[in-house]
Amino acid sequence: MAKHHQLRPQGDFPAAGLPRRLAAIFYDSLLCIALMMVVTLLYQQVILRSIHGSERLKELAESGALNHDPILSTLLLFSLFGFFAKFWTHNGQTLGMQVWGIRVQNADGTAIDLWQALLRFLIAIISWLAAGLGFLWTLWDKQKRSWHDMYSGSCVVQLPKNSHKK
Numbered sequence: 001m002a003k004h005h006q007l008r009p010q011g012d013f014p015a016a017g018l019p020r021r022l023a024a025i026f027y028d029s030l031l032c033i034a035l036m037m038v039v040t041l042l043y044q045q046v047i048l049r050s051i052h053g054s055e056r057l058k059e060l061a062e063s064g065a066l067n068h069d070p071i072l073s074t075l076l077l078f079s080l081f082g083f084f085a086k087f088w089t090h091n092g093q094t095l096g097m098q099v100w101g102i103r104v105q106n107a108d109g110t111a112i113d114l115w116q117a118l119l120r121f122l123i124a125i126i127s128w129l130a131a132g133l134g135f136l137w138t139l140w141d142k143q144k145r146s147w148h149d150m151y152s153g154s155c156v157v158q159l160p161k162n163s164h165k166k
Contacts, residue, residue, distance in 0.1 A: 004110035007092045007103065013157035015144035016102040018135065021156060027096030032080055039079045043072050085117040101159045116152040123148035 044066070049057050060066050087094040092103040092111055104120070106112060112120070127134020127147050134147035141150075149155055 004106060004113060007105055007109055007111050009159065010109050011160070013103075013159055015138075016156040016158040017144060018138045020100045020102050020158060021135065021138070021146075024094065024096035024100040024102055027099055028094045031095060032083065035079055035083055036076050039075055040072060043075055081118070081121050084121055085114060088112055088117045088120065089114055101161065102156055103159055104154050104156050106154055112152065112154045116154055119152040120148040120154060123151045 044057070044061075048060075048066075052060065066072075084094060087097075088104050089111055092105045097103060104112060106116075123134065124146075127137075138144045138146050138149075143155070145155060
């Protein structure tokens with residue numbers, strides 16, 4: 001197994017609370033909506049248009065045949081995972097997490113790996129589907145861990161306010 005790289009800044013940081021996590025999630029959700037719009041546009045206007053042609057594509061759209069496209073759904077899911085996996089495994093922070101001063105990491109301060117990122121991503125989806133209970137779990141857990149923290153063996157910490165000024 002490859003050694004995880006140490007994240008900066010280093011230190012023993014407190015667990016991030018639910019309000020900061022939710023604020024970062026809201027910020028990232030706006031970015032994810034934009035990402036899904038771009039992926040959908042490229043898929044429909046480049047790939048489907050080249051396969052079906054403009055007129056047929058228009059007919060398919062008007063009839064509702066494009067409303068439940070499993071290929072597009074798969075592309076969107078992979079795109080979203082790619083977004084989170086890149087940020088989480090590189091510097092431990094999505095853009096929303098950077099704004100709110102939180103970071104996902106291993107207990108020793110190293111970056112999570114791709115497998116942990118996949119576990120976090122999938123369990124976070126389940127957490128939302130369970131009416132947000134997996135996120136609310138941080139209110140009861142002594143270490144402020146969500147379901148996806150526990151299952152991926154990672155934690156979300158609050159960084160010091162001056163950590164981005166280096």
